[in-house]
Amino acid sequence: MQRVLTAVQMREAEKAAQEQHGMPSGLLMENAGRALAEAARSLAGPGGRFTVLCGPGNNGGDGLVAARFLLEGGARVVVSLVGDTGKLTPEAKRNLQALEGFGESPRAFEVLPEAGPGDVVVDALFGTGLKRAPEGVFADAIGTVARWRRAGAKVVAADVPSGLQSDTAEPFTPCVEADVTVAFGFVKPAHELEPGASLCGDVRRVDIGLGGESTRAVSGAELFRVEEKDARDALPKRRADSHKGTYGHVLVVAGSPGKTGAAAMVALAALRSGAGLVTVATRAEALPWVMAHSPEIMGVALPGEGPLGKGDLEALKAALEGKDALVMGPGIPRGPETGALIGDLLASMEVPAVLDADALNAVAEDLKVLRQAKGPVLLTPHPGEMARLWGRTTKDVQAHRVGVALNMATSLNVTVVLKGSRTLIAEAGGRVYINPTGNAGMATGGTGDVLSGVCGALLAQGIPLPRAARTAVYAHGLAGDLMAQQRGLMGLIATDLLVGLGHVWTRWER
Ligand SMILES: NC(=O)C1=CN([C@@H]2O[C@H](COP(=O)(O)OP(=O)(O)OC[C@H]3O[C@@H](n4cnc5c(N)ncnc54)[C@H](OP(=O)(O)O)[C@@H]3O)[C@@H](O)[C@H]2O)[C@@H](O)CC1
Numbered sequence: 001m002q003r004v005l006t007a008v009q010m011r012e013a014e015k016a017a018q019e020q021h022g023m024p025s026g027l028l029m030e031n032a033g034r035a036l037a038e039a040a041r042s043l044a045g046p047g048g049r050f051t052v053l054c055g056p057g058n059n060g061g062d063g064l065v066a067a068r069f070l071l072e073g074g075a076r077v078v079v080s081l082v083g084d085t086g087k088l089t090p091e092a093k094r095n096l097q098a099l100e101g102f103g104e105s106p107r108a109f110e111v112l113p114e115a116g117p118g119d120v121v122v123d124a125l126f127g128t129g130l131k132r133a134p135e136g137v138f139a140d141a142i143g144t145v146a147r148w149r150r151a152g153a154k155v156v157a158a159d160v161p162s163g164l165q166s167d168t169a170e171p172f173t174p175c176v177e178a179d180v181t182v183a184f185g186f187v188k189p190a191h192e193l194e195p196g197a198s199l200c201g202d203v204r205r206v207d208i209g210l211g212g213e214s215t216r217a218v219s220g221a222e223l224f225r226v227e228e229k230d231a232r233d234a235l236p237k238r239r240a241d242s243h244k245g246t247y248g249h250v251l252v253v254a255g256s257p258g259k260t261g262a263a264a265m266v267a268l269a270a271l272r273s274g275a276g277l278v279t280v281a282t283r284a285e286a287l288p289w290v291m292a293h294s295p296e297i298m299g300v301a302l303p304g305e306g307p308l309g310k311g312d313l314e315a316l317k318a319a320l321e322g323k324d325a326l327v328m329g330p331g332i333p334r335g336p337e338t339g340a341l342i343g344d345l346l347a348s349m350e351v352p353a354v355l356d357a358d359a360l361n362a363v364a365e366d367l368k369v370l371r372q373a374k375g376p377v378l379l380t381p382h383p384g385e386m387a388r389l390w391g392r393t394t395k396d397v398q399a400h401r402v403g404v405a406l407n408m409a410t411s412l413n414v415t416v417v418l419k420g421s422r423t424l425i426a427e428a429g430g431r432v433y434i435n436p437t438g439n440a441g442m443a444t445g446g447t448g449d450v451l452s453g454v455c456g457a458l459l460a461q462g463i464p465l466p467r468a469a470r471t472a473v474y475a476h477g478l479a480g481d482l483m484a485q486q487r488g489l490m491g492l493i494a495t496d497l498l499v500g501l502g503h504v505w506t507r508w509e510r
């Protein structure tokens, strides 16, 4: 599993590598710089020139090492040390001397030749040690990198594009936009979360000698990236002698007139994700329309009319008998009693429950109802729903995605899937996973309904939370990525994901 480390955690890992494995920091820098040179070489055109911009810290030291390897390989290289050379770290100083031993001295940034097509700019101004917005000569250097890139040069960033804050993935102004970012040792939040991820371009993580063991010494937030292998390994094998009862029965409480498609998409996604049986419980007026979407869907009518409320408790309890998972929320008629109904229902059942869409809006009025839950609970809010749950604006949610998701998960003892680009899966135990799959083509109505159906099916098949949530989110995003190749980002619609899920399972069953 890929660990995502903050700047402080990187320093802890470095210290552990030194103390436990006797890895001198100079050797780490040597490995980092060498990998950086290789990445730079891979971007150059024939005869292209390398311009290496180095800052005052260890990131600049990595740049100096890269420049030395490029020179040694016979390339045309110009180097500039930007800012106060008196501040250079001891390792960076040593590498400056080594570079001079190769006959190359840094030039003033102002006299560097222009860069264009075929050329490569190595951005080694700031890495994880960036503390404030770049100003003066640093801002000028970053502006020049942007101009060279517009002129056709490729930009490779050492560790983190300069100007991007490593821990938050928020850029200062100005900030380098890279074609490739070489992440040293571990990926950082800046590589995995937006908007940073888009500024990094293609992220290439390289080993520099820190070793996986060094993360044992790391304190604080436990951030990970979901890997395809982890997602795939969670799937149960379908034994030859199995039957529909083996794979669980999902109850879907969803839909209302005008929103019967939501219920159908949850149900179909659950069926397409391996559930043995799927039953939709909805008001009688909506039921035939839901079931008409597909003959595999079973249905049960909830007597009564209008918004779901306490009067629906007994019918829902009866519908839940013999079921292995509940998905509740998409398109439900919501009223003043819906939140209380959900609380009572959760208190009466032990099977895992997925709350989505209007079920989330209903419990947002009084989050305490979630504490009544006897079984495991998964919440799947998009940022707007999370804003309602948290009582803040969507903008606030987006600015603090990791913290908000983690807080909600730990304080309510639930698993939280905070949707959107780089969906987060926050676990009550304190871990947060970042999902790398999915694309902007999925920003279209109904894709969230499909996700809740996938979650329900995996839970009904016995994959426990929170792992079921990680696998569902990864598979759902991958379904979107595979289908975007056929439909384009513009053409992708929610029901395409049902086909895409088929591609994911075929890939994983191989
Ligand atoms: N950890 C590891 O295992 C390894 C880490 N390695 C590398 O080290 C990098 C981290 O190095 P680092 O800690 O020296 O920080 P770095 O990013 O060079 O910046 C610090 C310098 O910038 C300055 N400065 C900051 N903001 C500024 C601003 N806005 N405007 C102007 N100045 C500003 C700051 O000065 P100060 O703020 O203190 O005045 C200081 O001088 C990491 O990303 C990776 O590349 C590898 O070599 C191998 C192993």
Ligand SMILES: Nc1ncnc2c1ncn2[C@@H]1O[C@H](COP(=O)(O)OP(=O)(O)O)[C@@H](O)[C@H]1O
Residues within 6 Å of the ligand: 357, 382, 419, 420, 421, 422, 423, 437, 438, 439, 440, 441, 442, 443, 444, 445, 446, 447, 448, 449, 450, 451, 476
């Ligand atoms: N730009 C994007 N990048 C990646 N995934 C996205 C993007 N936009 C939307 N998605 C995904 O699409 C789904 C949208 O869910 P939601 O907003 O609940 O839609 P709906 O309510 O219409 O079903 C989520 O899984 C979300 O992560």
Ligand SMILES: [K+]
Residues within 6 Å of the ligand: 059, 123, 124, 125, 126, 127, 157, 158, 159, 160, 161, 162
């Ligand atoms: K950098």
